[in-house]
Amino acid sequence: MKKAAALLLALVMCMSILLPVSALAETDVQKAIAEAAKMSWDELLAKAKEEIGDNQLVIWSNTSRVKEDSFTAKTGINILTDNPDDSKIYERLEQEVGNNVYGADLYLLQDCFMLTNFAISSGWLLNYVPDEYKPVILESDQDPLVAIYLNRVFIYNDGGDKEAKKFKNVWQFTEPEFKGTEFKNPMLEKSSLNFLVSLTSEKWQARLAEAYKSYYGKDWVSTGEFQNISYEWIYKFLMNCTFVSKDSTIASDVAGGAPGSAGLFVFSKLRSVDATNLTVCANDGIEGFAGLMYPIYAQIAANAKYPYAACLYVNYLLSGEGYYNIFGKEMGTYSVNSSTTELSENAKKFNDQPLSFWQDCLVFEDPAHVQNVYFEATDLISQWCASK
């Protein structure tokens, strides 16, 4: 008996050693975040440098743009990055923060649903908004903090005729006559999926109904087959479109394709193809909507080793300087900092518009709505995708 008791004791002791000290570490990171929020750039920079020394700030990011090195140039802090695509970043998050193994300090990730329900609810990620920027960021973009917005828009080949106005209405994409619009498989790309889910909100139902009436000349009437008009559009669009795996493929397919061919792809791809014959539907004033807008969120790991440096990076991202250096040189990226609306030369060249312009014509990822209908909607969509 004594032996057993001793063994048990030993076991308990071992366990207590092995048990993560996360409780303690968490408070440290939280404390750091709370403090950092109040600091000025210079204070935070000093604190971060003191904390990190010659070590690397580790950023796992859905977007590879963080490879850009102006942050290091400005602060002297080295960064190590990796950009696991789509949901793979959550895999790492679970294995790392979930097991209290240090992996990264800062995560830049997409998919509001996973972020909220998988990561934040598990306490793996912490939100950080510097006080300095609170006034210039929309409340809805603050928790979780959106680092940047990116858009995918309907673009078609006008065959050189800039006045073609081929697509005047979003319902055209569901018509057999315009079959083959290229689209990134939503089951492989969460921003595409969340776009479809967001589309089922009342706001977009109404917009679709309006467009329907304008295109078909009659009111939309439910046939009972679909829950609402959005689902009908989604179904018909999915059946009518062609799944292509990469944005760059869609871009080159449309650019090199026959006049009239269209695709829904990342706006910024315009610069990597011969865009002479490409027209962005939004500029033609398409009815319904012209594409989608999705956010990349910035979150600090609950077990971050260098929370101050991570916060510093977020500050940099939100600053006009950081935005321009990391994202803004390109088009199709939009800062949540409302004081940063100036378009870069390149953006102007491709006729990009500020966030406010897109606000009205693109389907934004809608966390509240997505949260409500996520599984019902995604199940239907995945079924439809598979049955193509």
Place this chain on the structure above:
Amino acid sequence: MNKSDAKKPSRFSNALYAVRSYFSVQANVLIVVFAILLIVLTVYPLYSVFRSAFTVGKMEAMRYNTLMHTKLSDGDLTLLNFRMLLTDEFKFWRPLWNSLRMSAYASLIAILLGGTFAFLITRTDIRYKKFFSSVFIFPYIMPSWTLALVWKNVFANSHVGTGIVGMLESLTGVCVPGWAVYGIFPCSLVMGIHYAPFAYILIGGTLRNMDANLEEAATILQASRGRILRKITVPIVMPALFSTVLLVFSSTMASYAVPVFVGSPGNFFVLSTQLSQLYNTMATRGQSYVMTIVLILFGVMLLGINTWFTGKRKSFTTVTGKSGQVSYIKLGRANTLIAIILVIVLFLIAIFPIISFALESMVEVQGNYSTLTLKYWLSREDVGGFAVNAGHGILFNGMIWSAMWGSIKLSLIVSLIVGTCGILIGYAVARKRGTKLAGLVSGLAFFPYLVPSMAFGAIFLAVSSRLTFLRGTLLLLVIVGSIKYLPFASRSGTNSMMQLSGEIEEAAVIVGASWPKRMLRVLFPIQKSSFISGYLLPFISCMRELSLFVLLTTDGMLITKLLSYFDEKAVSQMSNGINLLIVIIVLLVNFTINKLTGASIDKGVGGN
């Protein structure tokens, strides 16, 4: 009398002796060591797969609770994953059927193409053998999707998709129908062509080693050529044929890039694409593991058929140490014709993609050849333009070269480990032929092949979060790569060892050559070429692997990661250039080894 009784060993020492004498045979040591090693290294992944299939994760619980009003929580046991998937026609049964068809066609195409080619090279007096032989393996060296891309570039036409005018249409005006551009046809064909070198290497190896007398004996019996082929040649290469089918079928079942490239646009969906969709969504990940189990079961079934077949039929020893004369079938007037056809086919599947890489890396605007520039190779300024951090031109790009070195280092280490293990496994399995342990080892060695790369990487990510000293290290990548590519080497090792008659080794045993000496001086040199292909295949695969390592690495560690970065950023000049670079490096390695050892991946048996 009593004395000898007293000397009689006890039971214990008898047992000890039995163990000792069992392990005094190297093949026994090897088979036991590998059995244990493989059990350890494959059982955990297998366990993970099964656990994930039978339990619900956090997001899955949420999904089931919402949709099916269950009250599951994270980690609960469930059969729902099975129920949901196996009752789903569109996510499971139809793609399964598509996968099976695609894999069967691809195997058939690979065997027909590779087998015919192997026959032409080893059995006839076809012209330019050396050239054909080394070029034929290009399609395997290049990532499979590059062929898919070529396919699209050639056959796309104004009646298909967005109406891009492909080469065929622009040159001849001929438009092939849609099914020939996208769907099962191009998928199977591209996979078949991609894996044809496999068939060539495996079948060619056997044919080359096969005593021509075997065929000549039949010629004397006045059997027709067709009959000889059917009754003599084919049965003798049967084991190689089966190995080919096994590898090609499983590889095709698991292949992802090609079906996505030329399948999905034609609404042709296969198991692997569905698997990756389910896998990519945490809420349906369990179902992807159910699918993995199905893939594993298919692999096990194939493996079973293979073992049953090779076990039941006599295994053919083709190198006996008694050398026969090789006589080539004279092609006569057909020689030139066949050579011309081969040149055309090889140009399309092997040379053309390389040229297109080179061209695409040298144009400013994709597809517009009037904008030729060497900037992406030679520039000492950032070539990414305003958007991307691309760094200097490829030749002066530190990022690219350090990642390339990372890839080469990893591939070298992996191929050394895997190749050596493959030979040892082959030796052990061949010597212990027919025993249960040998069956176990060759089966287990094949198992990693059946787990999709993505899932395999994820499983080892989990391992590394428990064994934290492995995290982010080269060692972890080496371990994962070694396990994943063992099947190649173990197959080729087993095949070539099986061909060596026991006498060849015994002749060295008798004169007292130690085991290492027998391996190094006798067995290895005889089967040098096939063993070296056991080293080269993992090297090639490792060089162009991404999905296996993607979760375990950080930016800049591997060239494929950089490749996908440029790809994503649509700096096609850089991605094409890197692709070209990978192909050139692999070819260089192949060429160097060829010059140094006289063996190369495309040769069955060298030695002279």
Place this chain on the structure above:
Amino acid sequence: MPKITLTNVTKQWGKFIGVNDLNLEIEDGAFVTLLGSSGCGKTTTLRMIAGLETPTKGEIRFDDRIMFSSEKNINIPPAKREVGFLFQNYALWPHMTVTQNIAFGLETLKWKKADISARVAEMLKTMRIEQFAERYPAELSGGQQQRVAIARTLAPKPRVLFMDEPLSNLDAKLRGEMRTELKRLHKDTGSTFVYVTHDQLEAMTLSSRICMMNEGVLQQYAPPLEVYNRPANLFVADFVGNPSMNIVDARAVKTGPRTAEIEFLGRRAAFQANEDFELPSDKVSLGIRPEFLPISQDGDMEGMAYSTLPAGMETTVKIKVGDTILSSVVFGAIDYETDAKIRFGISGSGILIFDQETGGRLASGRVVFQ
């Protein structure tokens, strides 16, 4: 040179018994042939002695040194047994030249460089293959490969030389030549030769003793002429000799310690044995070598010429008596017309009586017609 002793050696694979309780003594300097049809256990026996196969039970000794003992847990590896092994398929290493093939074993034995080249040269000369020294096996004919294999095996001067059907891959003429040379080699080297073959002629002509095996069991172990003249049983009698021995069913009744009355092929005759013998039953088989059936006008028996096979030096005549066909060998070339009547006799004291049930030899003697 050692004496090789096998005691109760058994080899089993699962339920299949390859060699059953074999006892054998191979004298120093002997040329012993293991003879039998394929699958009889002869190769297994050879491989066990060489150490390439581990017996299930029993003991193998070279002189007093135990090479293998299942009881004492001893198993000396083949290399330490100082034996040579000539394989059926030669097992030449295709990636080495003739010289390298021969030198390999010597290098392993750590011979000095000079000694190696001297020995290789010597072997090349002995086997008359000097001109092929730098060729690869694939560039040699079968006979040349065989010579290389022999040279390679003999080079380290093995105490015992094992040969596993070494001539079976050669054509008849070459085989004849090689036989002569092997016998010569045996004399020259003075080594013990253990030779496996299924060819009884090879066994007869080469060996000092034949070890006849069937289904894993030793049938007879004796000098060739004894095996020929006094085969231990019907199996041996039938296996050895070409054309093979005439075996005729007969009834026998003892009439004295060395005499019996026998009835066969519808004839009665007296059997006068060379020694005392017993008859366990009256059903026996009469074994008559073809050369003991001389054809002559005053022969006691009559039959029909079923077929005649002249071979130049001698002629085999197949004689049909009732339903039985007998073989007779006569010197010179004779041709009988088919179905012609032939008279022949039974001569000599080498006529054998076997027990029909056990197959064992009961007696040898002469047949006398009254």
